[in-house]
Amino acid sequence: MLAGCGAILAAAGTTWIQAQTPSTAPSQILATDLVNIPGQEALFFMADWRPNQQLPWHAHPEGHEFVYVIQGAVTFEIDGVGSRTVKTGEMLYVRPDVTHRAQNAHDGSS
Template identity: 30%
Template sequence: MKTWAIALSALLITACSAPPVASPEPTQPEVCEPGASDPPDTAAATEAPPAFYPPPGSNEMLRQALSGAEGLEVIISDVVIPPNAEVPPHYHPGEEFVYIIEGSAIHVEEGQPERMVQAGDALVIAPEAEHAPRGGPEGARAIVFRVHVEGEPERIVVE
């Protein structure tokens, strides 16, 4: 996604700013224009692939039993919290490992001070810890990895 576009930009900048190779005969200055050297049939290959963006909520991407731990499974979710949205208080029957990949959120956990988390931050939530995150001004997206009790619901909402 963005990484592909950044890599392509860096490649173009490097190619355009590389010092010229010494030549025995004088040459015209090289003009670097995007796409000038691309063959016509490869123009479509330079377009970025479409990005995947899931809907708001916890989007389960994988659920798999752990082969070395009887009664446990792994759940990987792509979680999207819209801007300023409040997730209802809940807990999970397992340990939760969170990595924020976009935006920001306020982590609200019972018995803990509120904590701002933003892209690049990671946190661990203990099994059965009640929490209710809130989306920051731009919302948040996180990859969540849970070591979960097999057969239990993914989330238990606290009334």
């Protein structure tokens, strides 16, 4: 099993509901305006998380979030939808203004 998890997260206008942040915070790799949607931009981040590392409950009021997992697995809990684990090569979409959180699905055991 993999000890870490790599994911590309794309979102716009993030609002954190809790003051927690992951110890290895996602780093922004690109920001671009959405030409056909005035006032919104897409933000692209790369994240490399330790076992069980989490992002707190948050929402992107004006942004669409697309997640692509490049290695490992991430479990998302989405308000009103439930829980879903996204594995290597899979994608997830979260609508704007939907509260959600994420956690590296690997617990650190072998």
